[in-house]
Amino acid sequence: MRVSNPYRPGFNQSPAVLAGRGEITEAITEAFHVAALDGRTPRPILLAGSRGVGKTVLLERARQIAAEQHAWISVSVEVHPGRPFTPVLLARLAEAAQLYDQAPPNRVDWRATKATITASLAGIGGQAEFTRAAAAITPREEELETALKSVMKAALPLDAGLLLTVDETHLATEDELASLAALLQDAVTKQWPFVVVLAGLPSMQDPRRMVTYLERGEWHNVGLLASTDTHEALTGPAAAAGRPMDQDAADYLTTASGGYPYAIQVLGHHAWRASSNADQISLTHARDGDHAAQRDLAAGLYSARWKDSSEREQEYLAALARLVIAGGHPIGADVARTLGQRPSAVTYLRARLLQKGTIYTEGRALRFAVPGMAAWIDSQPLD
Ligand SMILES: Nc1ncnc2c1ncn2[C@@H]1O[C@H](COP(=O)(O)OP(=O)(O)O)[C@@H](O)[C@H]1O
Numbered sequence: 001m002r003v004s005n006p007y008r009p010g011f012n013q014s015p016a017v018l019a020g021r022g023e024i025t026e027a028i029t030e031a032f033h034v035a036a037l038d039g040r041t042p043r044p045i046l047l048a049g050s051r052g053v054g055k056t057v058l059l060e061r062a063r064q065i066a067a068e069q070h071a072w073i074s075v076s077v078e079v080h081p082g083r084p085f086t087p088v089l090l091a092r093l094a095e096a097a098q099l100y101d102q103a104p105p106n107r108v109d110w111r112a113t114k115a116t117i118t119a120s121l122a123g124i125g126g127q128a129e130f131t132r133a134a135a136a137i138t139p140r141e142e143e144l145e146t147a148l149k150s151v152m153k154a155a156l157p158l159d160a161g162l163l164l165t166v167d168e169t170h171l172a173t174e175d176e177l178a179s180l181a182a183l184l185q186d187a188v189t190k191q192w193p194f195v196v197v198l199a200g201l202p203s204m205q206d207p208r209r210m211v212t213y214l215e216r217g218e219w220h221n222v223g224l225l226a227s228t229d230t231h232e233a234l235t236g237p238a239a240a241a242g243r244p245m246d247q248d249a250a251d252y253l254t255t256a257s258g259g260y261p262y263a264i265q266v267l268g269h270h271a272w273r274a275s276s277n278a279d280q281i282s283l284t285h286a287r288d289g290d291h292a293a294q295r296d297l298a299a300g301l302y303s304a305r306w307k308d309s310s311e312r313e314q315e316y317l318a319a320l321a322r323l324v325i326a327g328g329h330p331i332g333a334d335v336a337r338t339l340g341q342r343p344s345a346v347t348y349l350r351a352r353l354l355q356k357g358t359i360y361t362e363g364r365a366l367r368f369a370v371p372g373m374a375a376w377i378d379s380q381p382l383d
């Protein structure tokens with residue numbers, strides 16, 4: 001019997017097992033308790049991390065907690081480059097107010113799935129309308145406050161509140177972030193049950209751009225998974241789907257993934273496919289799956305990261321890749337030497353690549369987020 005593949009390769013796909021994020025989900029759960037039980041507005045939660053570490057799925061988890069544990073409605077916005085998110089946020093808040101207005105007084109009757117409203121700017125209006133909206137926008141603090149007030153007016157008699165999630169926050173302008181911060185400060189004064197979770201690339205932590213109020217929020221770095229958590233993320237879905245993964249297969253895939261959540265799902269997916277005729281996933285299946293997964297990652301992740309790097313950054317990556325393949329634990333000074341430069345002359349490259357999440361440090365050693373990227377870079381024709 002064909003069992004469908006339990007891994008979820010690709011962005012915005014919630015994994016079957018959300019491994020290694022206990023601390024963050026607890027922080028989110030706690031924020032709901034503060035809002036729903038203590039009657040205070042919790043500090044905003046901010047999730048910063050590079051692409052593919054699982055920020056968006058954590059926002060989804062927050063919406064799930066809101067709906068399932070508290071029967072709260074969620075409003076979600078995703079920021080897109082060069083477009084304001086406030087118009088959509090206003091529209092979604094109005095919808096949320098309406099939903100609460102229409103809700104049966106007994107919240108036990110609600111269906112959890114109905115308690116989520118997701119908005120993406122792309123879905124609304126046309127491109128032309130957006131350009132006009134963009135030109136017309138000024139920070140609309142009062143409008144936002146009025147809109148949130150309507151939601152609260154409808155929610156409070158039901159003993160409910162509101163979750164707001166904002167994804168790709170690093171793309172938001174300072175003006176819009178300032179309006180959002182003002183909205184939150186207003187909610188704090190009124191002690192509204194309002195939980196806010198923001199996610200974005202590490203660049204959103206830049207103090208020159210981040211508004212002070214949000215800076216004082218509760219920050220969490222979303223990073224690579226530890227190896228025990230990676231193991232769990234790999235073995236959990238297979239076991240639940242009835243085709244368990246052997247220990248050595250899981251060890252092999254754990255190493256290959258580097259603990260990078262996106263790669264974990266791609267590797268799991270291909271190992272599952274490679275084992276379609278078996279009743280468990282063996283080391284051989286893991287190896288075969290790894291080959292297919294590396295092709296998959298090369299076409300997507302590796303080349304995207306490579307193209308996203310400047311010429312200097314590419315030189316840095318190529319030098320690092322050579323050193324890694326030669327089998328050592330290169331540190332920044334080794335890469336500089338290979339490039340024939342003083343370390344201080346190339347630390348900015350190291351810093352940029354770390355910020356993007358293409359590489360990371362383990363002690364002083366530099367590593368690729370996904371180990372296979374070193375071999376891929378090394379196999380690239382030089383031009
Ligand atoms: N904690 C986790 N355990 C296992 N897989 C995860 C975890 N978090 C995310 N993933 C997987 O990683 C991929 C990227 O997740 P996503 O939330 O889109 O990342 P981001 O928003 O940070 O770019 C998805 O395939 C998802 O299933």
Ligand SMILES: [Mg+2]
Nearest residue numbers: 011012055056
């Ligand atoms: Mg995302």
